[in-house]
Amino acid sequence: MATAHSRSAARLMLSPAVILLLGWMIVPLSMTIYFSFLSYNLLMPGMEEYVGFLNYEYFLTDPAFFAALFNTLMLVGGVLVITIVGGVALGLLLDQPIWGQGIVRILVIAPFFVMPTVSALVWKNMFMNPVNGLFAYLAKAVGLQPFDFLAHAPLLSIILIVAWQWLPFATLILLTALQSLDQEQLEAAEMDGASFGNRFIYIVLPHLSRAITVVVLIQTIFLLSVFAEILVTTNGGPGYASTNITYLVYAQSLLQFDVGGGSAGGIVAVILANIVAVFLMRMIGKNLEA
Amino acid sequence: MGNIVLKQITKSFGDVQVIPPLDLEINEGEFVVFVGPSGCGKSTLLRLIAGLEDVTSGEISIDGTNATEVPPAKRGLAMVFQSYALYPHMSVKKNITFPLKMAKMDPAEQERRVAAAAKVLNLTDYLHRRPGQLSGGQRQRVAIGRAIVREPAAFLFDEPLSNLDAALRVNMRLEISELHQTLKTTMIYVTHDQVEAMTMADKIVVLQAGFIEQVGSPLELYHNPRNKFVAGFIGSPKMNFIEGADAQKFDAHTIGIRPEHLTLSTTEGMWKGVVTVAEHLGSDTFLYVNVEGFDAMTVRVNGEFSVKHGDTVYLSPDPEKLHRFDQQGLRIA
Amino acid sequence: MARNVSNTRKALVTAVAWTIGILIFFPILWTILTSFKTEAEAIASPPSFLFFDWTVENYVEVNSRSNYPLHFMNSVIISIGSTLLGLLIAIPAAWSMAFVPAKRTKDILMWMLSTKMLPPVGVLIPIYLLFRDFGLLDTRIGLVVVLTLINLPIIVWMLYTYFKEIPGEILEAARMDGAGLWDEVVHVLTPMAIPGIASTLLLNVILSWNEAFWTLNLTAAKAAPLTAFIASYSSPEGLFYAKLSAASTLAIAPILILGWFSQKQLVRGLTFGAVK
């Protein structure tokens, strides 16, 4: 609702952002599409030739591709589940009256500030290392064999590291949402005879749905392109056990310097990301309208 | 200054026409109230005059010049919003000064006008407070202050009292009326409350679904409503409407009779009914009477009149004050 | 919370909350502690918690090997620069989306967000070639531009949700009061949205500070921020836990301190108007 004047002003003010993002998307993307139809190895310049869909064929039939697809979904899903369940639990806990709430909140929020590279290095070397790591020490102290996290549960280990980084984010949003819950509603439900569990399911959770939606949306955006954590800890291995799509594309284009193959992979990743985006927007768009 | 003429203006949002072709003339110095049920287009009409919305077709002229394409700031109008729309990050003084600053007025003149407005509105002691530290009535006055310093051609009020409690509302109503007496500037006032319309207006414009149902002075509307809608909308409690055989007796499709124009008797009358609720207000008593054959009727009687729930009473209309309407709801003269 | 809670219960909840808080914080604490150990002590078994010979030799070593002040300044300039530039572009965009919504506003917003889902590795080579041609490799300006672009969708979205909470009538009042578009945005909207803008700024400084792909791949020496600094300690020959810890502490400390000091603002920023 506005005048033609303000509408054209609005278009003018929106345009820098749209044009920049469009440029940022289209220029490299069209180059990538172009490269994806070439046989183009960075180490052999001057040998580029048109090869049709060969790069796509190789990328999509690569046994690593399906592993990577699965791992990507597991990684995103796993981290989302851990952070949301953990975030709700922590939120409920911190919503209680406690001494030193401010300090606890500072402790809980801290991992969010840590660079992904640093957190991966610290977890890998100082905690998960089966010989010198702290977990190995604890295991030995109670008489257990140290567990080799990155070799025997590589994907889970990465999920844990990433979840550690994102738990503060989820906790804070959910905590704030909990704090805005009308206390009278809960009391009314209690008067109506709802148990704690019922109050949680019928009152608290619906109230949190919007906050959970935001957590899912934002985290998915970042989790789809988790990269540094894998590069630092497992290099995608052993085998393809912790290779996600992003890492697979990286391996193609920057380990093998197969720019053609990497570009095809990049385009496939873009398509997949858009499928996820559409799903997400459908699911979430409604929840955000209100 | 302050003569506003609307010629054949229409407004559509997409395919929906919210204002069909409409003509209206507002004279200089008039206090005009747009009244109607919510969604009748009265706020949209005000926003069209303000320039916050474009007209789809037609022409708006202010003081004889065509203002249809003129941006809001240049129309020389001031507006008071329902939510007051004060700038929360500015002090009262800065709020009031803002339009003057935007007009790049001489600072000394700015000072003078703000001081004058503050004095008129009793805001002098609050000039350095933020809107958040003021009561609802004070905020309302700041919003008005911000409007008057500009010395506009006309004031536009968009339901300005709806966020105030009942007592304050009566006060502010008086203050705005007084302000109008002092300034003698055109004022256009939008409300859904017919009491505000009746008490403040020189001229009432009754709107329904974007149509102007009737334009006239408060008493004109009260006494000679042009149609059933206006008759039902103006006046409190609402007019009683009777259809069917009883209306036929008066050569009409529908007859309307105001609660204050019914006489009540415990012994005889035209219609017999049973009292369902009696509201004793002290000076007056409103009775809701279930009359056989048609709906409940409202009757206004003297406060001393003693009846209670379940009593049987007889009602008779004052034939002089009877309103008759045809099948289309138009008044039969 | 008008209810009275017994002190026993409060003590119990406090104990649980503190335990969990410390557990979550522990990796960071451990890193900081390790940075003050000698390399041998850093891998000693059993590990020493507080009672070891505190030493700053790792910090001395890190500072003699790397130009920490340069990397630090680069991180500051790049993260703040890109955030400010982003705000400059995003404020008008968010204004127009929030106050003059069109049919496709929601779609544009979602499209903007979806550009963030593209894997950056897929477009590194094209961007590298473009940067080379524009002479932007290893320049702060180049990184500011890239980080602005990758964070722009988030900035626009956050501002949009904040602006939506500002009643449109206030902007209309400004328009009636004779404010032009510029005055409206500068004198009315921006000051009213200061808390929202501040938290958007904070969150984006953090995201830019920690961005490790573009900052590492588009820089060499002059513009390399702390993410590149860390890359030189990640797995050298010999024992390195203590030096890695010192370097890590140096890399995360500034943003950790900033985050803690501005915690309240940030929490609002993180909630994205999600909680309304």
Add this chain to the structure above:
Amino acid sequence: MTFFARALMGATALTLAASPALAEKLTIATVNNGDMIRMQKLTDDFTSANPDIELEWVTLEENVLRQRVTTDIATKGGQYDIMTIGTYEAPIWAKQGWLVALEGLGDDYDADDLLPAIRGGLTVDGKLYAAPFYGESSMVMYRKDLMEKAGLEMPDAPTWDQIKEAAAAMTDKDNEVYGICLRGKAGWGENMAFLSAMANSYGAKWFDMDWKPQFDGEAWKATLTDYLDLMNNYGPPGASSNGFNENLSLFQTGKCGMWIDATVAASFVTNADDSQVADQVGFALAPDKGLGKRGNWLWAWNLAIPAGSQKVDAAKKFIAWATSKDYLSLVAENEGWANVPPGTRTSLYENQAYLDAAPFAKMTLESINAADPQSPTVDEVPYVGVQFVAIPEFQGIGTAVGQQFSAALAGSITTEQALANAQNVTERTMKKAGYIK
């Protein structure tokens, strides 16, 4: 577009101009290895002699470094004036014309003093394209005390069977002593460097003369089986993520009985400051299987100048300084002879002071001389390179195969699966690249 480009370039030019441009600045990309870091600390010696040259260091972890410099040189990004590159890259890049030939490094540079095996790997068409900073082969490092305790003696040139016997004898898992530590972390420069070299001694090879991958052969099967056998029975936990550095710290903290890895490690494990077992380390040649090849590799980290650099003269000056005989003496003066970068110059191995200080010197030299990149395998092969195949595709397939073997070590797939996958991955890449139809 051009306007935009110019505006941006103008803006960058302004920022660049802001820094004092009196001295010539060299941007040097290096790997974060000990010898390189030592060089960084000693550069005052160079800059005081060359006040008009300033040095800027980009120190990165090996994998990141390789990716950064390769991207930069292949796209002609021009971010570095001097790059640290390996023996693998040098010939490939030189053939592409990406490197400046290192002629005129000064009269006293004495290129003929460089070890022939190392120099040969860096020479293309008779010209040197990269100057070796340090060179290495691989050898067995073992704990003399543990061998003695086990009642065994390590021959100077052991066989794989003797290695296995020793590993079994030394393993004492209760006390966290593991008989043997080997690389397990996936990567063509990590586990595959070791495994390719080991495979050479088993008579295995990457490709036959038709570039057909050979992982389906018996020789590779024997190699991988023995490797897994050794590691599963006598290796440390978490071996599948152990690379050079991880094993080094394990060995230094006394957790390994033997370690077969780069000869440069010798100076670290015998350095009493870092190593808890410094005085107990013995050295032996890499093992063999009696087929005429030993399982040792050949590698050097080298300094090279990308073609198109505007600062070739200054860069040459620096390279001449960093890889000179004088630099070796400089390190010896400051840090002792044991810490000089090894494996590049014949004269070093004729220097009695060095031989006295470095008990591993003789074995290092012998190992380096025993490696022959031109003829790495028992059978004839179409490629050059001991623990790598000097073709551009190798980084990709080497790492992919390394992932499979690492997965086999982690126990998530079987030996047969690993070999089949390796064969498949290699075949696909070679087909795509057009080596085989």
